[in-house]
């Protein structure tokens with residue numbers, strides 16, 4: 001999968017990349033966005049690509065286990081992340097699907113298509129093209145291990161499954177959705193297991209990643225820790 005690593009690294013090494021990997025609910029989405037904004041860097045939400053693919057496949061009536069058709073679709077999708085203000089706008093074929101790809105159904109579809117090697121390969125170059133000046137913050141599961149192995153700074157955020165389920169419940173309640181804590185916790189455990197046990201690019205920290213457990217940290221405290229960590233790894 002990394003056969004082209006040499007070329008790739010040679011072409012874009014000058015553009016700094018910070019990778020932030022970890023399971024859902026670790027806080028990585030929020031802090032990655034904040035960090036990108038703070039540094040004036042581009043932002044890659046790689047999970048959104050898998051979510052978009054699952055959503056687009058379902059919209060076309062395709063099965064989520066049809067690996068070759070999904071890989072072909074991954075290469076063709078017209079996806080844009082407009083950098084025009086707040087929020088999570090994501091355009092698929094020109095339609096704003098930012099909300100609909102955040103549903104639990106889209107998340108579980110994403111986790112299924114993300115386990116398919118041909119899909120991951122098809123999305124690899126697409127993700128690397130986000131590495132543009134003045135720099136990139138890349139949020140995902142395999143940013144530091146597979147997509148940007150030469151990143152300037154690699155962070156792996158974790159939190160206990162219980163704490164992540166609590167955060168997810170609060171987010172859903174804010175959106176007016178009633179959910180049972182036990183159901184959310186069970187869903188998180190299933191997804192963790194699938195993401196960590198798949199044969200290709202499983203969820204695990206890169207050897208040179210800095211591990212940060214956010215179970216006891218809120219967002220401002222996590223940001224503070226990240227600034228300290230990055231001070232020693234990146235030029236200001």
Ligand code: DC
Pocket residue numbers: 024046047048050051107110111112114115139140141142143191195
């Ligand atoms: O971060 P998220 O919840 O939006 O990710 C959705 C799914 O996509 C998640 O189950 C794991 C998968 N994913 C992945 O396999 N690799 C990535 N780089 C990002 C997400």
